[in-house]
Amino acid sequence: MQAIELKDIIFSYGKELVLDKLCASFYKGEMGVVLGRNGSGKSTLFHILTGIQRDYGGTLRVNGHDRRRIQKGSKDSLRIGFMNQFHQTTFPFSVFDVVLTGRASFSRFGPSKADRDQVRAVLESFGLLPYKDKPYTELSGGERQLVLLCRVLVQDPDIILLDEPTNHLDLHYQIAVLDNLKKLVDNGKTVICIMHDPNLAFQYGDRFFVMGDGKLRSLDSTTNDHKREVLEQAYQVDLQSVVVQDKLVLIPKSKLSM
Template sequence: MGISVQNLSFSYGKSPVLHDVSLDVPEGRFSVILGRNGSGKSTLLKLIAGMLPYRAGHIAIAGSDINRLTFSEKARMIGYLPQFHNPVFPFTVEDVVLTGRASYVFALPGRRDREKTDEAIERVGIRQLQRRPYTELSGGERQLVMIARVLAQEPKVILLDEPLSHLDLSNQVRLLALIRELVASGLTVVAVLHDPNIAFMYGDVFILIKDGAIRRLDQGENPWDASTVMDLYGVPVEALSFRDRALVIPL
């Protein structure tokens, strides 16, 4: 499912964040949102997920106005991983992942709900955590659990806000490989990332946010050069080529 954003503006109170943004996110691609802290990356993701109200503009997923979708329709269409998640109750990991099936459950979880929960746990590689209380896990382990929860939803679009935070190198590589698998199967994935080198190595489409404005670049255009990165982040860098992908090194 593709995503269309047209003439979108958003403010927190009197503080503008996004200004007349128009953007098309292609179906079945890995799109990465990049920009400085506070530039509006997480806000854009929340708006696409239907979690923030907006007055100016239009957002549609697969042609459906996000504001007209019910909670269940959104949950079956969109899987969203927040930047922060504060646990309250000591549910087991399995139960936390099972909550991803909420839009399908009308009474007690059924056989399919249990199967999809089990598949998500296996796919993310957290079988060893299945019976442990979620509140006792490390930050990285919790992040993996929440990713499994998203997969249990069976969404068509996955929105990830800083999915690599708290993860060690091994789990970062595993998650990025999983994202590529999901995209290869036809899912649309959009993620906020902080490391441009990881974005360049794994992403297909790049959404650059600066001063409330957006610029979209495609990997096939070979767009990355030092001036693009310096303009986005405000630091001097040198751009190198590695395996047909760009790498940037701060100077």
């Protein structure tokens, strides 16, 4: 079943056309991954999906509903959680308080005990419980990113949109985050990630797209060789492909002669 359907999406910054009749479908209970170069329009697409950017042409449907008409904050509405790339805050809230704000759409006034328990559980699943009273402003970039991810997950969203969830993270946390996302997908959630590392993407994702020329190009139902060619073209790098345990691994070649 289609969770998100993009049809003829057009978007431009001034005269520069960023998205040019982009079409794509993301399916329910799958992890969709968008790859592509910096500045190719991935983040623009992300902002359209999240509902922050509304000045686009074409239709975007989420579970069959027009994205523009989905009301925020109403109880029966579809829950869409997302995580931005950058975030800074002024006040040194504790980690627990930051994650707790993720439950804000569930209560009119203050958080309940159930909300607090949920926060505890999510922090526990990332091994962050010891950090719960630490000021958010004193965390490293990677730790902050994890906390923000917890914050998104604590609202129990149906669709999770993530812009580069693993940048800033060390290898340990990269795997922790992706394992957790995989678990969520197995439980029927829909996850859409923008990612930089094709290998991690192939290891965890179900469906792959490459952004280029304002369009999303699907990598599904293609051979490994074809995938390699498309990515070589997209990133302008020569790649060598290896298959490890049925998963495609691409190794970039240096442009210097070594």
